[in-house]
Amino acid sequence: MENGHNLSKSAVIENIPLACSDELAAVEFLEKQRWGSTPACVKCGSVEVYKMKDAKTGERNSRYLWRCRDCKEQYTVRIGTVYEESRIELRHWCYAFWRACTSKKGVAALEIKRHCQISYKSALFLMNRIRFAMAPDPDAPKLKGVIECDETYIGPRKPRYKGTSKHGRGTSKTPVFVAVERQGQLCRRVIADVTANTLQGAIREEVDRRSRIITDEHRGYLGLENKFYKHETVSHGTYEFVRRDVHTNTAESTHALVKRGIVGIYHNVSREYLHRYLWQFDFMWNTRKMNDGERTVLAMKAAEGKRLMYQEPTQSL
Ligand SMILES: [Zn+2]
Numbered sequence: 672m673e674n675g676h677n678l679s680k681s682a683v684i685e686n687i688p689l690a691c692s693d694e695l696a697a698v699e700f701l702e703k704q705r706w707g708s709t710p711a712c713v714k715c716g717s718v719e720v721y722k723m724k725d726a727k728t729g730e731r732n733s734r735y736l737w738r739c740r741d742c743k744e745q746y747t748v749r750i751g752t753v754y755e756e757s758r759i760e761l762r763h764w765c766y767a768f769w770r771a772c773t774s775k776k777g778v779a780a781l782e783i784k785r786h787c788q789i790s791y792k793s794a795l796f797l798m799n800r801i802r803f804a805m806a807p808d809p810d811a812p813k814l815k816g817v818i819e820c821d822e823t824y825i826g827p828r829k830p831r832y833k834g835t836s837k838h839g840r841g842t843s844k845t846p847v848f849v850a851v852e853r854q855g856q857l858c859r860r861v862i863a864d865v866t867a868n869t870l871q872g873a874i875r876e877e878v879d880r881r882s883r884i885i886t887d888e889h890r891g892y893l894g895l896e897n898k899f900y901k902h903e904t905v906s907h908g909t910y911e912f913v914r915r916d917v918h919t920n921t922a923e924s925t926h927a928l929v930k931r932g933i934v935g936i937y938h939n940v941s942r943e944y945l946h947r948y949l950w951q952f953d954f955m956w957n958t959r960k961m962n963d964g965e966r967t968v969l970a971m972k973a974a975e976g977k978r979l980m981y982q983e984p985t986q987s988l
Contacts, residue, residue, distance in 0.1 A: 687967055691766035698735045698761055702748045704971060712739035713750045753800050753974040763787040767797040772967040776932035777951055802947045804974035805954035807858065815879035817853045820886045821922035822846055822865050825930060827939050845942040847949065850877045851922050856957045861946050867891045871898065885917055925956060
């Protein structure tokens, strides 16, 4: 046992609902996730540490402080994590993580506000940090194997200019690209446009060159086969949706899931913030084979590691 990764699955699932309702349980849950059975000082790394007690009651200190016998520093489990930046109770963090990691279509900040009885601003703060924790790892390996690529438009239907088409292309909807491994992981991103330059640039960045790529007949994908990829297309225009295994059904179903979530839970999202919501949907897709407890713990761990990278000037609590 060297750290919290060793918690058994059943322990994780039993502890999360309790951690969502009781602050001491939340603190101890996060301590266990972070340190496992050997708590260490966050300042010097010493394991000569102890939980501080309240002198009157003999119970745990009301701020859940630890103290290090070596460097004499006091600290809590919040130090050095995403939780350090807010005073929101840890049980609310646990609840928001749990809900975000167990709801396929996502969870609205308004719902977190109501359930935790915190301000809307606090609920938004929680959800933005959680979505950031779910953002893809920039060092993740490229997708490989059989890859379906597809582009779609997400967002409000209202056209930006009069005279343009009311649906899809030519409106104020935001173009989004996805590359998805059959049975595997996906990468999705907001793109500037659906030109060959943009689409194929995204493919080069996300997909290993030895892959077999399947797309529809959108002109943006023409010529991919000259760039080391094996490329096959399915022609939707002639009602040829599935030719043997040449189809883009997986890519289309992931887009459909995102669209239902964006409209149903978030009631549309502006172009500026759309990528954050995509992080959440894609995290759920990429961890779909995990159980709810494992997925929640994974997101919590990711939040710790990403704390310092978060830049959002308009947010402060
Ligand atoms: Zn120390």
